[in-house]
Amino acid sequence: MLAPSTENTAAQERPAAMPLPVRRSFGEGTWSRLRPVLLAMAFPLLLLALWHFATAGRPASLIPPPHDVWLELQDLAFGGINDDAYSRTLHIHLLASMSRVYGGFALALIVALPLGMLIGRVPLIRQSVDPTIQILRPIPVTAWLPLSMIIFGLGPRSAFFLVFLGAFFPVLVNTIFGVRSVEPRLFEAASMLGCTGSAQFFRVVLPAALPSIFTGMRLGLGFAWVVIVVGEMTGVQTGLGAIIMEARQLSRTEIVIAGMIVIGAFGFLSDQLVMLIGRRWLAWSPTHG
Amino acid sequence: MAEIPILELRNVGKTYAQNGRPIEALRGANLSVKKGEFVCLIGASGCGKSTLLRLAAGFEAPTAGESSMWGMPITGPGPSRGMVFQDYGLFPWLTVRDNVRFGPKSRGRGWREINETAERFIELVGLQNFADVYPHQLSGGMKQRVAIARVLANDAEIVLMDEPFGALDAMTRERLQDELVEIWSRTGLTVLFVTHAIEEAIFLADRVVVMSPGPGRIDSEYVIDLKRPRDIASGEFNDWRRLLASKLHSHHARKAG
Numbered sequence: 001m002l003a004p005s006t007e008n009t010a011a012q013e014r015p016a017a018m019p020l021p022v023r024r025s026f027g028e029g030t031w032s033r034l035r036p037v038l039l040a041m042a043f044p045l046l047l048l049a050l051w052h053f054a055t056a057g058r059p060a061s062l063i064p065p066p067h068d069v070w071l072e073l074q075d076l077a078f079g080g081i082n083d084d085a086y087s088r089t090l091h092i093h094l095l096a097s098m099s100r101v102y103g104g105f106a107l108a109l110i111v112a113l114p115l116g117m118l119i120g121r122v123p124l125i126r127q128s129v130d131p132t133i134q135i136l137r138p139i140p141v142t143a144w145l146p147l148s149m150i151i152f153g154l155g156p157r158s159a160f161f162l163v164f165l166g167a168f169f170p171v172l173v174n175t176i177f178g179v180r181s182v183e184p185r186l187f188e189a190a191s192m193l194g195c196t197g198s199a200q201f202f203r204v205v206l207p208a209a210l211p212s213i214f215t216g217m218r219l220g221l222g223f224a225w226v227v228i229v230v231g232e233m234t235g236v237q238t239g240l241g242a243i244i245m246e247a248r249q250l251s252r253t254e255i256v257i258a259g260m261i262v263i264g265a266f267g268f269l270s271d272q273l274v275m276l277i278g279r280r281w282l283a284w285s286p287t288h289g
Numbered sequence: 290m291a292e293i294p295i296l297e298l299r300n301v302g303k304t305y306a307q308n309g310r311p312i313e314a315l316r317g318a319n320l321s322v323k324k325g326e327f328v329c330l331i332g333a334s335g336c337g338k339s340t341l342l343r344l345a346a347g348f349e350a351p352t353a354g355e356s357s358m359w360g361m362p363i364t365g366p367g368p369s370r371g372m373v374f375q376d377y378g379l380f381p382w383l384t385v386r387d388n389v390r391f392g393p394k395s396r397g398r399g400w401r402e403i404n405e406t407a408e409r410f411i412e413l414v415g416l417q418n419f420a421d422v423y424p425h426q427l428s429g430g431m432k433q434r435v436a437i438a439r440v441l442a443n444d445a446e447i448v449l450m451d452e453p454f455g456a457l458d459a460m461t462r463e464r465l466q467d468e469l470v471e472i473w474s475r476t477g478l479t480v481l482f483v484t485h486a487i488e489e490a491i492f493l494a495d496r497v498v499v500m501s502p503g504p505g506r507i508d509s510e511y512v513i514d515l516k517r518p519r520d521i522a523s524g525e526f527n528d529w530r531r532l533l534a535s536k537l538h539s540h541h542a543r544k545a546g
Contacts, residue, residue, distance in 0.1 A: 188348055189378035192366040193392035193443055203395070207382040284382045284423040 064254040072254040073261065086243065086255060094262065096238040097228050100156070101270075104163030104231075105224045109217065112168050116175025116216075121205065133172065141166050141227045145234065154235035162234070166227035167220035174216025178209030211285050214278050221274055225267035293360050294321040295447055295479050296345055296370075302353035303340050313504035314340045317354070320498060320507065322447065322481055327473055329494035330483045331533070333540055337505020338483045339451055345481060346372050346449050358447075368392060371440025373450040377432040379424040385435050386411060386420040392443030410438040413472065430461035437469070447479040454489070466492055470517065487537065491529045492519050499533065501540045509536065 048066055056065040064072075075081035079088035118125045119133075141162050152158040182205055190196075190204045232241025240259045247255035282288035303315040315337040322328050330338040343349050344356055347366040356363045358370065366372070379388050389407040398406075411420050414434035424432055433453055440448055454462040470493060473480055484490050490497045494513050501508040511533070515525055 185374060185376060185378045186380060188346075188366065188372070189374070189380070190391075190395070192346060192348075192368070192370065192372045193395055193439065194368040195391070195395035196365075199395065203391075204380070207380070210382065284384075284425070286425040 062253065064257065068254045069257045069261070073258045076255070076258055086247075086252075089243075090262070093238050093240050093243050093259075094266070096156075096236070096242075097232070097240040097263075098266070100159050100163050100231060100239065101221075101224045101228055104160050105167045105221050107160075107164045108167035108171055108220055108224075111164075112171035112216075112220075113175055113213070116172045116213075117179050117205075117209075119172075120176040120179035120209075121201070130176075133169075137169050137173070142230050145230065149234055156236050158234035159228075159231035159236050159239070159241075162231035163224050163227055166223040166231075170219035170223055171213075171216040174212045174219065175209065178212025178216075179205050181212070182208040211282055211288055214282060214288070218271065218274050218278070221270060222267065225263060225270070228263065292323065295324045296320075296322040296356075296358055296481065297360075298341070298345065298351075298354065298356045300354035301341075301344055301351040301356055303337070303344060303349065304352045315344075315351075316504040316506050318500075318505075318507050322479060324446075324479055325477050327470075327480045327493055327495045328482065329490035329497050330481065330500060331485065331487065331490045331497055331537070332500030332505075332508075333502055333537060334485065335505070336500040336502040336540075338500050340505060341500070342372075342449050342451050342481065342483050346370055348372075368396065368443045369446045371443060371445030371448050373433070373436045373440060373448060373453045375452045375455050377424070377429075377436050379432055379435055379439075381424050384421050384423055385416055385427070388424070388435055389438050389442045392439060396443070406442045410442040413441070414438045414468070428461070429457050430465060433457065433465060434468075437472070441472070441476070441478075445478075447481060450480065450482045452483055452485065455484070455486075462489075467518075469493065474517070487530055487533045488521060491515070491526060491533065492521060497533065499536055508540070 051063075052066050055061045055063050056067070071081055075083075075087050076090040077088070081087070115129075119130055120126070144162060144165055145158075148158045148161050152161050186204050186208060187200060190200050195203055228239070229241035229244055232239040233245055236242050240263050244256050244259040247253070247259070278288055298318055298320045301315065301318050302313070305312045305314055318337070318341055320328075320341070330341060332338050340349075344351050345363070347356075347363045347370065350364075363370075372378075380391065383391065386407055389410055390403050393403045393406055408417075408420075411417055414437055416431060416434055416438070419427065419431065424435065427435070436453070437448075454465055457465065466489065469480075472478065480493075482490075482493060491513055497511045497513060499508045499510070500506065511529075513529060515523075515529070520526060
């Protein structure tokens with residue numbers, strides 16, 4: 001026989017990613033599972049305590065104590081505490097912001113993915129488009145605000161455009177990098193196996209670029225959340241960014257902080273969702289799977 | 290008329306441009322491989338043995354002379370000449386099974402044929418328990434088994450191997466050498482195998498082609514008439530080892546001097 005036996009093969013050439021199961025005692029197992037959670041909680045709790053002792057019981061403090069922010073969050077979500085214009089409006093603002101974040105992000109994908117692949121693979125397009133893109137890229141989204149309001153007018157279309165812009169460049173740059181940095185060896189392997197020409201794009205370039213494209217998508221979605229506040233400085237009435245700016249003018253700092261917390265939480269959740277998809281897609285990649 | 294060789298290189302040369310200066314990697318090489326033959330190319334680094342193999346594969350075109358398969362000029366890489374790389378060249382996003390299926394799928398075979406072929410060759414290299422595993426989860430020896438199965442499943446008539454076992458540990462290398470001879474003798478394959486290890490060449494080859502550097506060219510050829518399976522501890526094996534070693538050492542001496 002060629003392979004002496006499979007057991008023999010397995011015993012002498014054990015694959016790297018199949019660790020032997022290690023038996024742990026119950027207490028040890030619980031501790032090792034709890035440890036990262038406790039460590040992750042310790043730092044924010046410390047910050048919370050600092051915040052509390054620095055602000056609670058001082059009427060002159062410009063920053064409200066955590067408890068006030070907590071009450072405000074509840075009022076924004078369910079009402080029944082302040083019963084003002086902001087009570088029970090959180091879902092409206094959250095939905096408005098999320099539609100801009102995901103809408104702008106989706107539009108960025110639709111434009112940046114094909115464009116990035118073209119720039120990465122077609123030298124003529126790279127030479128004619130890439131320099132312009134490299135100059136546009138460092139311009140901060142904030143700087144686009146006035147122009148965007150002139151072109152798209154006051155309101156949601158401007159917000160949408162700015163979010164699109166924030167997500168666009170990370171996706172584009174990483175897509176270009178991904179399709180350009182395919183190992184040359186893989187093209188040789190494909191062509192000696194009979195896969196040539198444009199078939200190589202779909203069977204080699206795309207899958208090989210997937211980890212980079214995925215990194216770009218993750219960064220892009222992150223940026224979409226980052227720029228949502230700027231995007232909603234364009235005179236829109238609803239959205240988390242909009243109420244943060246409005247509350248600032250009314251000196252309702254507890255609303256500002258509550259809005260920040262909601263953006264942080266939902267940005268985090270949306271990143272976790274992308275990671276979950278990534279682990280499915282990229283199970284083959286030693287750095288993602 | 291004489292039998293047409295499966296692979297023939299006639300007076301081929303290859304000159305690269307490096308920083309505007311021409312580098313001659315290969316000059317006036319003649320090599321002809323008959324169907325079913327196991328030929329090893331051996332030589333010090335820089336003797337052009339890998340260049341010769343890449344010309345045979347069709348990854349590069351010769352700057353002089355001509356290369357042909359079954360008498361037809363080689364114009365580019367193709368499934369009839371399967372290549373096994375030292376660094377494996379497996380597709381990391383495909384499982385072992387899908388790596389083996391890649392070739393037949395590219396050539397538009399029916400899914401049933403694709404599956405049957407893949408299973409057969411995965412079994413041939415003894416990886417049936419690892420068919421659904423990704424390459425990064427495999428050891429080097431197992432990866433090279435996949436690379437071999439991949440070209441065999443794609444109906445390669447001649448397998449070109451570029452120091453395929455060079456990155457493996459000694460134990461694994463010996464076992465893969467045994468298995469390769471076994472596959473070769475069972476399937477009637479033709480193999481052109483590049484190595485810098487004298488012992489490996491004598492163990493595997495029907496014929497050893499010795500190359501010399503500066504510029505790379507073919508120095509001499511030896512028909513290894515030892516009976517198979519070969520015993521690396523036998524006296525005749527040692528005689529061959531001594532002969533080829535002195536041949537290669539003379540190249541080193543010449544190059545140094």
